[in-house]
Amino acid sequence: MEQLIAKLVLDNGQQRFYELSHKITKGISVLRGKEFDLIEALKTSKEKDFKPEFKHLCPMDGFDLICVFDAHTHFERLVFGAIRLSDNEIDRTRVQIDGCHTFMIHGGSKSAMKPDYVYLRRLAKVNGLQFHFSNLHGVS
Numbered sequence: 001m002e003q004l005i006a007k008l009v010l011d012n013g014q015q016r017f018y019e020l021s022h023k024i025t026k027g028i029s030v031l032r033g034k035e036f037d038l039i040e041a042l043k044t045s046k047e048k049d050f051k052p053e054f055k056h057l058c059p060m061d062g063f064d065l066i067c068v069f070d071a072h073t074h075f076e077r078l079v080f081g082a083i084r085l086s087d088n089e090i091d092r093t094r095v096q097i098d099g100c101h102t103f104m105i106h107g108g109s110k111s112a113m114k115p116d117y118v119y120l121r122r123l124a125k126v127n128g129l130q131f132h133f134s135n136l137h138g139v140s
Contacts, residue, residue: 001128001129001130002022002128002129002130003021003129003130003131003132004020004021004022004024004120004123004124004127004129004130004131005020005021006018006019006020006021006066006120006131007019007021009065009090010090014069014070014072015067015068015069015070015092016067016068016116017065017066017067017082017090017092018065018066018067018068018116018120019064019065020063020064020065020066021064022064022127022129023059023061023062023063023064024038024062024063024064024066024097024123024124024127024129025037025038025039025061025062025127026038026123026126026127027041027081027095027096027097027098027123027126028097028098028122028123028126030078030096030098030099030100030101031101035126038062038063038081038095038097039060039061039062041095042058042059042060042062042081042095043060045058045093045094045095046058046060049093049094054085057083057084057085058083058093059081059083063081063082063095063097065081065082065083065084065090066079066080066081066082066097066123067079067080067081067082067090067092068116068119069092069099070113071108074102074103074107074108075102075107075108075109075110075112075113076099076100076101076102076108076109076112076113077099077100077112077113077114077119078096078098078099078100078101079096079097079098079099079119079123080092080093080094080095080096080097081093081095081097097123098119098122098123099119100112100113100114117131
């Protein structure tokens with residue numbers, strides 16, 4: 001089985017961007033906790049979320065860049081597909097590929113927030129890949 005390697009390429013405190021060694025085409029529904037097709041989600045996102053001048057940046061064959069995002073108003077961690085806007089600029093898309101919604105009214109749930117490597121491992125598994133945590137790759 002092929003190995004998914006994640007390299008931390010940007011960490012601004014609230015968002016951590018990882019470059020993946022393989023494109024992923026399946027995600028885990030944040031609402032249902034079940035596997036879903038990212039290609040279908042990308043088709044929808046390209047039409048609804050991308051401005052006309054950025055539609056060409058939508059990765060229609062899956063994501064090789066992801067963003068682990070920590071909410072700034074409460075305890076919540078979500079994982080989004082991400083894109084490279086230029087050599088120096090990365091941004092997340094609106095396509096949620098893993099994580100757990102928590103209730104902002106209650107301040108969220110710190111115990112629902114998993115370390116980044118847990119989400120990477122789950123995404124690797126649903127995409128038929130292996131992932132083993134290693135600090136050598138800068139994964140927290």
